[in-house]
Amino acid sequence: MNFLERIYQRLDSSLRARILVPTALLFALTLSAMVAAAVHFYGSDMERGRQERAEIFAGMVASGVSNVMLAGRPQDVSGLLDALVAHRSDLVSASLINPGGHVSVSSSPGLLGRVPWDGIHRVEAVKVVTSFTGDRGEYAVLQPIVNGEACTRCHDVRQPVNGWLDLRFTRDPVLAAQAQLAKTLSLSAAAAFVCLLGIALWLLGREAVTPLQRLVTVMRRAEAGELTVRADEGRPDEVGVAARGFDATLTALRRSQAELEAFYRERMVRADRFAAVGEIATGLAHEIKNPLAGLSGALELLSEDLARDPRHAEIVSEMQHQVNRLTHTMESLLSFARPPKAKLRSTDANASIEKVLFLIRQQSRNAGITLHSELAPNLPTVLADPAQLEQVFLNICLNACQAMAARGEGGKLTLRSRAAEGTVVVDIEDTGPGIPADVRAQVFKPFFTTKREGNGLGLAISARIVAEHGGHIGYRCPPDGGTVFTVTLHQARPGRAAEHAA
Numbered sequence: 001m002n003f004l005e006r007i008y009q010r011l012d013s014s015l016r017a018r019i020l021v022p023t024a025l026l027f028a029l030t031l032s033a034m035v036a037a038a039v040h041f042y043g044s045d046m047e048r049g050r051q052e053r054a055e056i057f058a059g060m061v062a063s064g065v066s067n068v069m070l071a072g073r074p075q076d077v078s079g080l081l082d083a084l085v086a087h088r089s090d091l092v093s094a095s096l097i098n099p100g101g102h103v104s105v106s107s108s109p110g111l112l113g114r115v116p117w118d119g120i121h122r123v124e125a126v127k128v129v130t131s132f133t134g135d136r137g138e139y140a141v142l143q144p145i146v147n148g149e150a151c152t153r154c155h156d157v158r159q160p161v162n163g164w165l166d167l168r169f170t171r172d173p174v175l176a177a178q179a180q181l182a183k184t185l186s187l188s189a190a191a192a193f194v195c196l197l198g199i200a201l202w203l204l205g206r207e208a209v210t211p212l213q214r215l216v217t218v219m220r221r222a223e224a225g226e227l228t229v230r231a232d233e234g235r236p237d238e239v240g241v242a243a244r245g246f247d248a249t250l251t252a253l254r255r256s257q258a259e260l261e262a263f264y265r266e267r268m269v270r271a272d273r274f275a276a277v278g279e280i281a282t283g284l285a286h287e288i289k290n291p292l293a294g295l296s297g298a299l300e301l302l303s304e305d306l307a308r309d310p311r312h313a314e315i316v317s318e319m320q321h322q323v324n325r326l327t328h329t330m331e332s333l334l335s336f337a338r339p340p341k342a343k344l345r346s347t348d349a350n351a352s353i354e355k356v357l358f359l360i361r362q363q364s365r366n367a368g369i370t371l372h373s374e375l376a377p378n379l380p381t382v383l384a385d386p387a388q389l390e391q392v393f394l395n396i397c398l399n400a401c402q403a404m405a406a407r408g409e410g411g412k413l414t415l416r417s418r419a420a421e422g423t424v425v426v427d428i429e430d431t432g433p434g435i436p437a438d439v440r441a442q443v444f445k446p447f448f449t450t451k452r453e454g455n456g457l458g459l460a461i462s463a464r465i466v467a468e469h470g471g472h473i474g475y476r477c478p479p480d481g482g483t484v485f486t487v488t489l490h491q492a493r494p495g496r497a498a499e500h501a502a
Helices: 003-012 015-070 076-087 149-155 172-223 238-305 310-337 349-366 386-407 437-442 458-468 494-501
Strands: 091-097 103-106 127-129 138-146 161-170 345-347 369-375 382-384 411-419 423-430 472-476 483-490
Touching: 015 076, 015 127, 015 138, 015 161, 015 172, 076 091, 076 103, 103 161, 172 238, 238 310, 345 349, 345 386, 349 369, 349 386, 349 411, 349 423, 369 386, 382 386, 382 483, 386 411, 386 423, 386 458, 386 483, 458 472
Parallel strands: 369 411
Antiparallel strands: 091 103, 091 161, 127 138, 138 161, 345 382, 411 423, 423 483, 472 483
16 A cells, blocks of 8 residues: 555545545635735736836937937937936836837947837837737837927928837836735735634534544443433534434433343243243143053043943043043143254155145045145255144144134135245135134244133144244234135255255
8 A cells, every 4th residue: 555545545534634635725726816816916007007107208218319309419319328228227228210110229239220120110109018029027118209390391201200219128126026926925825824724623623523523432332332321412503413313312222222121031031930830841741641641541441341331431431532632732731841853854845735635634524624735836845854844734734624613614725835035935724714813912822722622732833843943934814714824934955954964
């Protein structure tokens, strides 16, 4: 990184530099333009004044030369011109040009006999020439020497001009005055530039940089976890608006943090309670399961002895039903409390659906329920445990069949599969009564059920299995009735499948 790049990065990282550098350049350009314009205008005025005075001086000299010549002393003209040059410091040379255009008399011997001006005969009034030799350091005043009226009548002179006075002046005094003016104005502009830059620096620090630094300090303290800080200092400008917005954000953040802390505190308490209840329930399930097995065996023997008495056989059958129900509840409780570890691998979701349809086909036929499948061909495989995936689909299908059978009108159960972006989606739709609105929020909660013989663990277990597979389970109740459960699972990729299999 070269020197200029480092300077650019340093300037770019500083707000003060990004504002002050363009401001300083603007000040410098403005003051430079003002100084240049002032020097130009005042210099032009000074030069114009000197030229006007030179014209007046040339008229006086021309009048004196005319008087000397009319007095019959043309030999004194050369001395007069030399005296003028010696008397006036800005006069470089003084010459007389005869009617033929040649220099006849001059204080500068090098001009004698030369033709200094082309078209001199057209000069009939005083004229200032500023570039007679290409040198901008001098200017010339050409003053015609006019013949007198008496001389013109006596000598029958047709030409009213008897020659021209050529006075050449140096521009050094004007240039020196311009240089002095430029120096004075430049010093004044430099002082004004320093003052303006100091004022801009002070205002920038007072009104922008310092408030922003305080705001950044408050933000860093808030980032470090000190959420009780305040940035608002009562400023009515944009910085104050930003500070008040930041304070409002901190207030909302503190409120959200308090709500989250309260929520997680409650969830931790509930989790501890559920953990304790789960341990107790697991222990009770183990303790109850063995007596239930013995009771079930005893009831089997008792049913054989009482098979001839219908009244006693019905009582024993009901007892067997309740024991089987209690055994199923214990097994579900154990499965929920200590679920088996999922063995993920590439699984065909359509094959799992077909197995579930086979298992519930007889039960659905007895209840007058029609099974229908719309399975997408060439469906990508999913990363799942086939046994657990079948358990999820079976739980949802059994709930749907039981809901439609309870209504006594039959129904239709439709299973659909489709591929989405990186996922496989399975929809299980029934035409049952739907889920009542007042219990929809509790559908996946453990031990919640609306069925007389349910234990409320089927959907809770299904939701946990899908979550452990990294998927999502949800439902919706269309306005015309029924329920649609949707299970979304990730498609299996070779790398992920091998990783989970290992």
